[in-house]
Amino acid sequence: MNISDVARETGLPAKTIRYYEEINLIKPLRDTNGYRLFRVSDVHKLAFLGRARALGFSIEDCRRLLALYEDQDRASADVKQLAEEHLAQIDEKIAQLRSMQETLRHLVRECAGDSRPDCPILRDLANG
């Protein structure tokens, strides 16, 4: 399979697939003309990566997950730990965003949003 077929099948941009090869997440073969030649296993890995990325795992986490996926002797505890740490980061990120959200909602609600210069949002930013 050529890269555009793989892109279509996995939903990943060709650029991203090349990038994943560059950072050694996948190692597709090469055809005689220099074109990348993807095996079914490469496509599987890419789909795996796409889903892991969609769950917000970093590239390095993805690398570890892929290694665990390929290791028949893995302990599910290792996978779980990775996932739990990532989940904790997501929790934290959500908490941060919610705090911003709440503050902003307040400010937006109090702002007249008309043609006059007086603005509680700017007042808050200016004076803390």
Place this chain on the structure above:
Amino acid sequence: MNISDVARETGLPAKTIRYYEEINLIKPLRDTNGYRLFRVSDVHKLAFLGRARALGFSIEDCRRLLALYEDQDRASADVKQLAEEHLAQIDEKIAQLRSMQETLRHLVRECAGDSRPDCPILRDLANG
């Protein structure tokens, strides 16, 4: 005031303050020895920027907010629109993260997390 004083007062790293000058968010004076010389107005702007950044506004949004802040003839509607658009982005981001969070929570809950290789997390990543 020198940069380290300003850093202490605003809570921003000196590196960040220099960066903000580089991208023309602030224009501190220069002392004869080449040191940056910050006026009170510079410190105010930096504090403003720090709070806007803490609310998640992008640098370009901060630039616009600062311009509005300085424009005595602004319309609060312009500020409000900026804030509302940003708020919408935050809402979206939170929704995305919550979706990841939910999926991950499910998977983590179902994973034994022991020494055996069988793992629902990897199964999900592998098969969608």
Place this chain on the structure above:
DNA sequence: CTTGACCTTCCGGTAGCTGGAAGGACCATC
């Protein structure tokens, strides 16, 4: 006069790609 704490600029790196240029390859058609 030296020491140490400042300050300066410049360069490189981070994450995870994306866009674009320059050039080769392939396929169908005339």
Place this chain on the structure above:
DNA sequence: GATGGTCCTTCCAGCTACCGGAAGGTCAAG
């Protein structure tokens, strides 16, 4: 076999919002 359009390749630059560190100037104290 020339042409055109669509693939493919590599390489280079840029995005966000900085951070780290090196090399070197400045300043105040002892």
